[in-house]
Amino acid sequence: MDIPYTVEERSDTGLFNAKLGIWLFLASEVMLFGGLFSAYIFLRFGAPDGAFHEWGQELNIPLATLNTLILISSSVTMVMSWASLKLQDIKKYKLYMGLTLLCALGFLVIKYLEYTAKFDHHIFPSTNTFFAIYFTLTGLHGLHIIGGMIVLFYLWIPGRKMWLSNSEQFTNRVEIVGLYWHFVDLVWIFLFPILYLL
Amino acid sequence: MSSYTHHDEPFYRKYIWSTDHKIIGLQYGFTALFFLLVGFTLMMIMRWQLAYPESPVPLVGSIFGEDGILLPEIYNSLGAMHGTIMIFLGIVPLAVGAFGNYIVPLQIGAPDMAFPKLNAASYWSYLVGGIVMMSSFFTAEGAARSGWTSYPPLAVIEVGQTLWLIGMIFLITSSLLGSINFITTIVQLRAPGLSWMRLPFFVWAQLVTAFLLLLAFPPLESAAVLQLMDRVAGTSFFLPSGLVVSGEILDVSGGGSPLLWQHLFWFLAHPEVYVLILPAMGIVSEVIANNTRKPLWGYKSLVFAVVFLGFMSFIVWAHHMFITGMGTAMSDFFQTTTMIISIPSIIILSAFFISLWGASIRFNTPMLFALAFLPMFGIGGLTGLPLGLAAADIYLHDTYYVIGHFHYVVAPGTIFGLFAGIYYWYPKITGRKMSETMGKLHFWPSLIFMNGVFMPMFIQGLAGVSRRLWDGGLEYAHASGVLHWNEFMSISAWLLGLAQIPFIFNIFYSLKFGEKVGKNPWDSTTLEWTAPSPPLPHVNFEKIPEVHREAYEYSVPGRKRDFTPQTVPKKG
Numbered sequence: 126m127d128i129p130y131t132v133e134e135r136s137d138t139g140l141f142n143a144k145l146g147i148w149l150f151l152a153s154e155v156m157l158f159g160g161l162f163s164a165y166i167f168l169r170f171g172a173p174d175g176a177f178h179e180w181g182q183e184l185n186i187p188l189a190t191l192n193t194l195i196l197i198s199s200s201v202t203m204v205m206s207w208a209s210l211k212l213q214d215i216k217k218y219k220l221y222m223g224l225t226l227l228c229a230l231g232f233l234v235i236k237y238l239e240y241t242a243k244f245d246h247h248i249f250p251s252t253n254t255f256f257a258i259y260f261t262l263t264g265l266h267g268l269h270i271i272g273g274m275i276v277l278f279y280l281w282i283p284g285r286k287m288w289l290s291n292s293e294q295f296t297n298r299v300e301i302v303g304l305y306w307h308f309v310d311l312v313w314i315f316l317f318p319i320l321y322l323l
Numbered sequence: 324m325s326s327y328t329h330h331d332e333p334f335y336r337k338y339i340w341s342t343d344h345k346i347i348g349l350q351y352g353f354t355a356l357f358f359l360l361v362g363f364t365l366m367m368i369m370r371w372q373l374a375y376p377e378s379p380v381p382l383v384g385s386i387f388g389e390d391g392i393l394l395p396e397i398y399n400s401l402g403a404m405h406g407t408i409m410i411f412l413g414i415v416p417l418a419v420g421a422f423g424n425y426i427v428p429l430q431i432g433a434p435d436m437a438f439p440k441l442n443a444a445s446y447w448s449y450l451v452g453g454i455v456m457m458s459s460f461f462t463a464e465g466a467a468r469s470g471w472t473s474y475p476p477l478a479v480i481e482v483g484q485t486l487w488l489i490g491m492i493f494l495i496t497s498s499l500l501g502s503i504n505f506i507t508t509i510v511q512l513r514a515p516g517l518s519w520m521r522l523p524f525f526v527w528a529q530l531v532t533a534f535l536l537l538l539a540f541p542p543l544e545s546a547a548v549l550q551l552m553d554r555v556a557g558t559s560f561f562l563p564s565g566l567v568v569s570g571e572i573l574d575v576s577g578g579g580s581p582l583l584w585q586h587l588f589w590f591l592a593h594p595e596v597y598v599l600i601l602p603a604m605g606i607v608s609e610v611i612a613n614n615t616r617k618p619l620w621g622y623k624s625l626v627f628a629v630v631f632l633g634f635m636s637f638i639v640w641a642h643h644m645f646i647t648g649m650g651t652a653m654s655d656f657f658q659t660t661t662m663i664i665s666i667p668s669i670i671i672l673s674a675f676f677i678s679l680w681g682a683s684i685r686f687n688t689p690m691l692f693a694l695a696f697l698p699m700f701g702i703g704g705l706t707g708l709p710l711g712l713a714a715a716d717i718y719l720h721d722t723y724y725v726i727g728h729f730h731y732v733v734a735p736g737t738i739f740g741l742f743a744g745i746y747y748w749y750p751k752i753t754g755r756k757m758s759e760t761m762g763k764l765h766f767w768p769s770l771i772f773m774n775g776v777f778m779p780m781f782i783q784g785l786a787g788v789s790r791r792l793w794d795g796g797l798e799y800a801h802a803s804g805v806l807h808w809n810e811f812m813s814i815s816a817w818l819l820g821l822a823q824i825p826f827i828f829n830i831f832y833s834l835k836f837g838e839k840v841g842k843n844p845w846d847s848t849t850l851e852w853t854a855p856s857p858p859l860p861h862v863n864f865e866k867i868p869e870v871h872r873e874a875y876e877y878s879v880p881g882r883k884r885d886f887t888p889q890t891v892p893k894k895g
C-alpha cells in the first residue's frame with residue numbers, strides 16, 4: 126500500500142500532497158519574515174526622526190537594482206524550465222534551469238560585493254539598529270537563496286534521472302521548488318524598497 | 324504490494340532510523356516522557372530550597388558545591404530549564420509528536436503520514452535540540468538563567484543563553500516540519516467517506532494545534548535569531564541606549580527595544596498554551612465518548628469552538644504585557660479579545676460536562692484521568708480570567724498566583740489528559756491492557772498531590788509572594804504569613820514524584836503481563852480500533868477502511884450492540 130496522492134491529485138481537495146506541503150511551508154515563511162519586518166517597523170519608529178533614512182544612504186542603490194532585475198529574471202527562467210518539462214522538452218529544461226542557477230549565483234556575488242564594501246567602511250551589524258536589521262534580513266534572505274540553489278542544482282543534474290522513471294513526479298518537484306523560488310524572489314521585492322529606498 | 328512495504332528491514336531501519344509513523348510516535352513518546360521526568364526532577368530539587376532555604380540538598384547536593392546548598396544562580400538555571408524542558412521538550416512532543424503521530428493516521432484510516440521522511444527528520448531535529456539544551460548544563464557558563472521567557476536585556480547579558488537559543492532553533496524547525504506533515508496528512512489522507520464532520524474530535528484538535536505551530540512558531544524563530552545576533556554579533560535589537568550593567572554603561576550602539584522581544588515572544592507563546600491544552604482536550608473527548616457510551620454532546624459546536632479558538636489565539640498575546648506600560652488603548656483591546664477567547668474554552672468544557680449527563684459511566688483508569696481533567700482544567704481556566712483583566716493583573720502579575728493558574732492548566736490538566744491517552748491507547752500499541760490496579764494506584768495519589776502542590780500557590784500569590792524567588796519569599800515581610808505553605812507544597816511535590824512509580828512500572832510490567840486483548844477492547848467506534856493491535860508495520864490496515872458514519876454512534880436505540888463502528892455500512 127503506497128501513500129496516496131504523492132503524484133496524482135485528490136479529487137475533493139484538488140491537490141497532490143507536496144503542493145499542499147509547500148504552500149504550508151511558505152505560509153510559515155511569511156510569518157518568519159513577517160516577524161522580522163515588524164521588528165524593522167518597531168525599530169524604525171523607535172529610532173530618532175529620519176535616522177533610518179540617513180543611515181540607509183550608505184547603501185548602494187544601483188547594485189541593488191541590478192540584483193532585483195537578476196532575481197526577477199531568475200523567476201522567469203524558473204517558470205520556463207517548468208513549462209519546458211510540461212512540453213516534454215528536457216533539453217530546454219536543462220538550459221533554463223542552468224540559467225536560473227546562474228542568476229542566483231550572480232545575485233550572491235553582487236551581495237558579497239555589497240557586504241565587503243560595507244565592512245571596508247567599518248560598517249557592521251553592531252553599528253546601529255538599521256544595519257543590524259539590514260544585515261539580518263539580507264543575510265537570512267541570502268541563506269534562503271543558497272538553500273534554494275542546492276535544491277535547484279540537485280534537480281538540474283543528479284536528480285534529473287527521475288525524469289526517465291517518473292516524469293510526472295519530477296515535473297511536480299520542479300513546480301514546488303519553483304513556488305519556493307518565487308517566494309524568495311518576492312521577499313527581495315519587499316526588502317529592496319524598505320531597506321534601500323525608504 | 325509495492326516497494327514501500329518492507330517486512331524484513333534491518334534493526335536500525337525498523338526502530339532507529341524509521342519512517343513508520345508508529346515507531347516515530349513511540350520515539351517521540353519515550354523521549355518526551357524522559358524529558359518530563361528530567362524537568363520534574365529539577366523542580367523537586369528546587370522545591371527543597373524553597374521548603375528549607377539554604378540548607379544542603381540531600382542526595383544530589385554535592386553537585387552544587389561543597390556545602391550542597393542550591394545557590395541563586397543555579398536556582399535560576401533550574402527554573403528556566405524546568406519551564407523550557409517541560410514545555411518544549413516534554414508536553415508538546417508528547418501531546419503532538421507522540422499522540423499525533425501514532426493516533427492521527429490511524430484515526431483517519433491512512434497507511435502513514437503524508438511525508439514519512441520529513442516525519443523522521445522532525446523527530447531527529449527535536450532530539451538534537453533537546454541534546455543541545457541539556458548540554459548547556461555541562462558548559463562552564465551553565466544553563467540559561469533568564470526564565471523560559473528569556474526577556475532581554477537580562478537574557479542578552481546573562482551567561483548560558485546562547486545554547487538555549489540554538490537549541491530553540493532546532494526545536495522550532497522540528498515542530499515546523501511536524502506541523503506541515505500533520506496538516507497535509509489530515510487534509511489529504513482521510514479514508515474514503517471520512518468527511519470533515521465525521522472526523523473524531525481528537526483529529527480536529529490536532530489539526531488546529533498544527534496550524535498554531537505552523538504560524539506562531541516562526542515569529543519566535545525570528546526573535547531567537549535577533550537575540551542570537553545581539554549576543555554574538557553585537558547588535559542592539561533588544562538593548563536600549565544607555566543601559567547600565569554593574570555600574571558601567573554597556574558598550575553597544577543601543578536604540579533597541581526590550582518590548583520588541585516581548586511582542587515576538589508572546590505572539591508565539593500565547594498560541595503555545597493552546598498547543599499545550601488542545602491535544603489533551605482531544606484525548607479527553609475520545610475517552611469520554613467511549614466510556615459514557617454516548618455520542619459526544621454538541622460535536623458540531625465543539626468543532627466550531629476549537630477552530631474559533633485557534634483564530635482568536637493569535638490576537639490575545641499582549642495580555643502578558645499589561646504592566647509594561649504599553650498603554651491603556653492596547654490593554655483595552657487585548658483584555659477584550661482575552662475575554663472573547665474564554666468563550667470557546669467554556670463551550671468545550673461545558674460540552675464535555677454535559678456529555679456525562681445521564682450516562683452509565685465506566686470508571687476505568689483512562690476515564691478517571693479524563694474526569695479529573697475537567698475540574699482541574701476548569702480551575703486553571705477560571706483563575707486565568709482575572710489575569711486577563713488589566714486592573715486585576717497589575718496586582719497578580721508575576722506572583723505565585725500565575726504559577727498556580729497555568730500549572731492547573733498544564734499539570735493536572737494536560738498531563739492528566741495525556742495519562743488518560745496512554746492508558747486508553749496502550750492496548751492498541753501493544754495488544755495488552757495496562758493493569759487497572761496499578762492505574763488506580765497511580766491516579767488517586769496523583770490527583771491528591773497535584774492539588775497539594777498547586778492549590779497553596781493561589782494563597783501565596785494572593786498574599787503577594789513573587790515567583791522566581793530563590794528563597795521563596797523569606798526576605799519579604801508581606802510573605803511571612805503564608806510561607807509555611809512552602810514545606811507542604813514541597814512534600815506534596817516529592818510524593819507526587821513517588822506516585823509516578825506505579826505508572827512507570829505499569830508501562831513495562833503490562834508489556835509482558837497485561838491482559839491480552841483483541842482489536843477493539845473498549846468497544847469503540849473510531850477507525851484506529853479496526854486495525855490490528857499493534858497495527859501492521861508501515862501500512863496499518865489490512866485494507867484501507869471505508870467510512871460510513873459519524874464518529875460517535877454509541878447506544879443508538881434499537882441497535883443490537885451499544886456501539887456501531889464508523890466502518891459499518893448503513894442499511895438501505
Ligand code: HEM
Binds near residue numbers: 410470730734790
Ligand atoms: C507536575 C509537576 C510540576 C511542579 C511541581 C512544578 C512546579 C513549578 C514551580 C514551583 C515553579 C515556580 C518556580 C519559581 O518561580 O521559582 C514552576 C515554574 C514553571 N513551570 Fe512548573 N511544575 C510542574 C510541571 C510543569 C509543567 C507540566 C509545565 C509545562 C508544560 C511547567 C511549566 C513551568 C513554567 C513555564 C514555569 C516558569 C519558569 C520560569 O520562571 O520561567 N511546569 N513550576
Ligand SMILES: [Cu+2]
Binds near residue numbers: 592593596640642643
Ligand atoms: Cu496568553
